[in-house]
Amino acid sequence: MEALKQRAIELLEKGEVKAVLGYAKGTGQARRAFFARQPGQVDKLVLDEACTQNLAAYATKHEVKKLGRVAIVAPPATQRALIQLMAERQLRDGDLAILAVDEGAIKELGSAAALEEHLALKAQGLDAKDKTLLAKLDAMSREDRWAYWQNEFSRCMKCYACRNSCPMCYCEHCTMDCNRPQWVPVASHSIGNLEYHMVRTMHLAGRCVECGDCGRACPVGIPVHLLTISAEETVHELFGQRAGAKAKLDYALSTFKTDDKESFIR
């Protein structure tokens, strides 16, 4: 923590970055995103177990890009999100100073190549709780799975927190807001909720970095991250590629191999 603060002050004082994006105390035990613009504000930075939000979601915002070069506090999931944003050409190599945080250790990564090398050293594992839930879903019958999701979605009020918390949902014009033609009903009734989650899942297949922030952002506790994670795992299984590891990656659904294997097309 002290090392992080010290480095943040250095970066700001030397003018290498215009702001340090990290975590600060929020309401109650929660942590929130915090931009330290002056060295004097660095003291507010916090780094602990409760810092789970994926700050990469801020990196693509106009307001943040306008600031100039920004340093970002990046736990592993954020690192993956940042490299995927580079692969999707939403961030330029060197736009950010990445303060990689791995189990308390801070390492500054200035380039995509350094980030890629850093990520290659780590195995990406799913949360134990998510693994159990995914296995449970997998073991269900089709009818039970349908009932499970219908029950979960019945609480959904379409606040779009899952979309807005996601670092990969950076489109300025989202299909959900498109009303000519209106593909997905705006209202949060059963069919509107179902179609929303289906489309969101499809849009993140092959791009999800499995940070689980959508699930954490959900105010009514729907495990929406399981949907995108399982879609991402499907892409990995079928096409052998994973988002959030390489700074150059072709989007799985805009490329193809002539020998892609499937067994269901008659």
Add this chain to the structure above:
Amino acid sequence: MAEPFEPKITAFVCNWCTYAGADLTGTSRIKYQSNVRVLRVPCTGRIDYMMVLKALHKGADGIIVSGCHPNDCHYTSGNYHARRRWMVFKKMMEVMGVDMRRITFSWVSAAEGARWAQLVNEVTDQVRALGPYSEFRQIVGAGIE
């Protein structure tokens, strides 16, 4: 007396292969079940999964998605792209618990008029046996006054 259930089948077909194939079925005077509503799109690559969702939303009991065999695409690679999309889409629908026996993916070329008739008959029989997709109908109506 209530009429027996007749399924509504929506077919998304590509202009160059399956649509021409279905045309050949007609010109060859091959009879097949009339439950299918054919929607012609330029290429299988054009078949957005949202169109499939829309069809289910609007009351389809079964769906056929069909285009050129791999390597035969008029636009060289549209069907390869579509194939990838379907592979991911199918898995996503399974995770959601959608009844995938109602959605059939197929390749039918412009020369396979008889195959088109056979495909439609098979799918219609299968969906007729499954009955109306009431599970989906139920949620379409839910919460809308």
